[in-house]
Amino acid sequence: MSAFPVDDRNRIRRKPQRGSYEREVVYAILDEALYCHVGFVEDGWPIVIPILHARQDDTLYLHGARASRLLKHVAAGHPVCVAATLLDGLVLARSVFHHSLNYRSAVVFGHGRPVEGAEKREALRLLTEHVARGRWDEARLPTPQEEEATAVVAIAIERASAKIRSGPPVDDEADYDRPIWAGVVPVVQAFLDPIPDPRLPADIPLPASLRDHRRRSRLP
Amino acid sequence: MSAFPVDDRNRIRRKPQRGSYEREVVYAILDEALYCHVGFVEDGWPIVIPILHARQDDTLYLHGARASRLLKHVAAGHPVCVAATLLDGLVLARSVFHHSLNYRSAVVFGHGRPVEGAEKREALRLLTEHVARGRWDEARLPTPQEEEATAVVAIAIERASAKIRSGPPVDDEADYDRPIWAGVVPVVQAFLDPIPDPRLPADIPLPASLRDHRRRSRLP
Numbered sequence: 001m002s003a004f005p006v007d008d009r010n011r012i013r014r015k016p017q018r019g020s021y022e023r024e025v026v027y028a029i030l031d032e033a034l035y036c037h038v039g040f041v042e043d044g045w046p047i048v049i050p051i052l053h054a055r056q057d058d059t060l061y062l063h064g065a066r067a068s069r070l071l072k073h074v075a076a077g078h079p080v081c082v083a084a085t086l087l088d089g090l091v092l093a094r095s096v097f098h099h100s101l102n103y104r105s106a107v108v109f110g111h112g113r114p115v116e117g118a119e120k121r122e123a124l125r126l127l128t129e130h131v132a133r134g135r136w137d138e139a140r141l142p143t144p145q146e147e148e149a150t151a152v153v154a155i156a157i158e159r160a161s162a163k164i165r166s167g168p169p170v171d172d173e174a175d176y177d178r179p180i181w182a183g184v185v186p187v188v189q190a191f192l193d194p195i196p197d198p199r200l201p202a203d204i205p206l207p208a209s210l211r212d213h214r215r216r217s218r219l220p
Numbered sequence: 221m222s223a224f225p226v227d228d229r230n231r232i233r234r235k236p237q238r239g240s241y242e243r244e245v246v247y248a249i250l251d252e253a254l255y256c257h258v259g260f261v262e263d264g265w266p267i268v269i270p271i272l273h274a275r276q277d278d279t280l281y282l283h284g285a286r287a288s289r290l291l292k293h294v295a296a297g298h299p300v301c302v303a304a305t306l307l308d309g310l311v312l313a314r315s316v317f318h319h320s321l322n323y324r325s326a327v328v329f330g331h332g333r334p335v336e337g338a339e340k341r342e343a344l345r346l347l348t349e350h351v352a353r354g355r356w357d358e359a360r361l362p363t364p365q366e367e368e369a370t371a372v373v374a375i376a377i378e379r380a381s382a383k384i385r386s387g388p389p390v391d392d393e394a395d396y397d398r399p400i401w402a403g404v405v406p407v408v409q410a411f412l413d414p415i416p417d418p419r420l421p422a423d424i425p426l427p428a429s430l431r432d433h434r435r436r437s438r439l440p
Binding site: 009013014035037038039040041044045048049050065079080081082083085092093094095096097099101103105107109128131132135136138139140141142143146150168169175178179180181182183185186187188190191193195196197198199200201205206207209210 | 229233234254255257258259260261264265266267268269270272284285287288289299300301302303305307310312313314315316317319321323325327329344348351352355356358359360361362363366370388389395396398399400401402403404405406407408409410411412413414415416417418419420421424425426427429430
């Protein structure tokens with residue numbers, strides 16, 4: 001896969017050695033993150049809203065109620081910024097100055113558009129599969145009325161960058177002799193045992209979409 | 221504690237029953253989230269960047285390198301939006317339409333200012349303690365040169381809202397009879413066993429700041 005174009009908007013300025021513009025790096029972060037933060041501008045103010053997303057190629061899909069301010073704004077074609085972040089660890093250095101976090105983040109810039117018709121149905125499938133792979137084939141599918149009540153928007157990824165920090169702390173050479181604990185506390189997003197709905201009959205087994213859900217946890 | 225003022229900027233429009241403007245609700249989310257997403261406007265474009273934060277009363281502190289575009293922008297007093305989100309679960313309904321996520325999110329609006337002097341030192345302490353409580357008393361403290369190389373900014377929380385979804389899926393009544401598994405997959409941020417730095421002598425014990433780090437995981 002190729003890299004995204006770079007300009008002043010998406011260029012990584014601080015610690016560029018941690019940055020990447022490669023599609024495969026940006027895609028991997030967007031696909032692992034369950035939700036993203038969408039930024040837009042309204043009356044001169046930035047607004048940042050968390051929302052579920054799904055990606056296909058250079059397109060991000062979002063969905064929600066027709067009345068959603070965020071979705072109306074994106075559908076209108078205004079500039080949008082989307083950030084997805086995965087926290088991987090607390091980095092405890094010997095000095096306060098070199099404390100940090102390990103993370104993988106993607107920041108995307110583009111313009112939105114409304115999505116209708118066959119693409120809308122496919123976007124709803126991608127968004128459902130993003131929550132739990134295989135779920136589209138298990139759940140009751142949307143009726144025409146439900147589809148009508150749902151707004152789907154697409155954001156074309158025009159610029160993007162990823163930034164990644166990993167590994168142990170990096171201290172000043174003179175500090176390595178200090179008797180101060182240093183290292184990393186790994187942080188993972190863990191998926192725990194599913195809790196059946198209170199009204200679920202006892203004879204309905206766990207669905208295929210959840211059978212490997214613990215694998216997503218990256219637990220040791 | 222009292223509630224934040226409400227206007228068109230921070231009013232919850234979709235599902236207002238899930239919203240809150242109470243300081244204690246907003247504070248709890250900001251304090252549990254290890255990092256936030258900061259949104260600002262540059263040349264008409266929204267920009268969203270993930271960053272570590274710390275809170276005291278109605279002030280959020282951020283820090284980083286002096287050259288940081290984000291910090292320069294916030295210090296200049298432009299309008300800023302900060303979102304912090306905690307994912308609590310995947311909500312699998314019987315119908316695709318009612319799938320959702322359980323989450324707690326806070327969205328904050330305000331203006332930034334630069335921080336210097338005694339408040340800067342205190343902000344650095346708060347930011348370090350946000351990573352691991354007690355760490356300020358364990359690590360080598362910042363030198364005057366390190367403090368000079370670090371930019372600290374404050375954002376006054378002028379408007380804020382929280383939004384929370386919790387509990388099982390809510391399906392259409394007619395769907396409850398379908399033989400489709402429904403329920404919640406709890407998601408937690410888990411802190412795993414600390415990994416000592418490769419250059420750490422074996423006789424340096426785990427510090428007090430990490431002794432209860434697993435407690436932060438909300439694991440069962």
